[in-house]
Amino acid sequence: MAITIGVCTSAFERNIGGLLSKLRSTLPMINFRMVSLPYNDLDNYPLEQERLDGLILCHSIQNRRLAITDVLDAIYDKYLPRAKKHLGKENVVVIAHDFSWPFQKKATMETFRMNQPTAVKCSSLVLLSGSLDNTVQMDSDDWNQLTAFAREVKPLESSPLKSAFDVVINWFQSAMSLVIFVIFVIMCIFMTILVIVSSIGLFPLIIIVAVFLSYWFWKIKNKQHNIGIREGDGSLHDIKSHGPTLEVRKKGYRK
16 A cells, blocks of 8 residues: 655645655655645644645745744644654654755754754654755755655554544534534524514414414324225215125115
C-alpha cells in the first residue's frame, strides 16, 4: 500500500506548487497529497480524518510571519501537538518558506528553536527556505533531509481500540447533528405558532386546529367504513355479489 504524506498549508496551492511537483517527480512511489488547512479555527480541524501516514506543514512567512508556536499570534500551538500525537514526531516536518533567498538562516534558526520550542518538539525536522511556488529555493542538504524523511515514513497502524474509538466519535457527531436538526425543526414550528398567534390571536388558532383535527378524524372513520364494505360485511356490495345464490336457495326452500 502506498504511503500518503499530506503537504499542508493554509495558503493557496500555487504557493507550494513547485514543492509538490518536485516531491512527486523525485519520489513517485509516495502519494503526496495537497491538504488545504483553514485560515481560522485550525484547532478544530479534523486532522485524524485525513488518513495520512506523514505530514509536511508548510508555513509562509508572507502569510502570517514566522509565528508557528509559543509566540504572539502563533497558529499551530494545538495543531502540531495533535499531529505529533496522531502520527508520531518522526512523521512530521515543518517548513517555513518565502524567506528572501539566499539568506543566512543560521541565526534565524537558532532564534526559532529558542523562542518556538513546541514546533521543534513536535517535529522531526524544521526547515527554512525561499519560495516554493515555481521553483524550490532550498539548500541541497535540506532537500536531501526532506526526501530522506519521506522515504522513512511508515504506514500508520490503526489499532482495534483506536478504530472503535473513531467509530464512537463519528456516531456521537452524527447523533449530535440529528439532535441539532430536531431542535431546529421544533424551534421553527414554535416560531411559526408564535407568529400566527400574534397575528390572528389564540382563539382563532384553536378553532382552526379543532377543525383540522375533526376533518382528519372524519377521514379516518370514512376510510375504515369503506374498508369494511369492500371486505363484505353484509352491505349492498355483498348482496349483489351473492344475489343469485340467495335467490336459488329461497326457491328451493319454497319447494
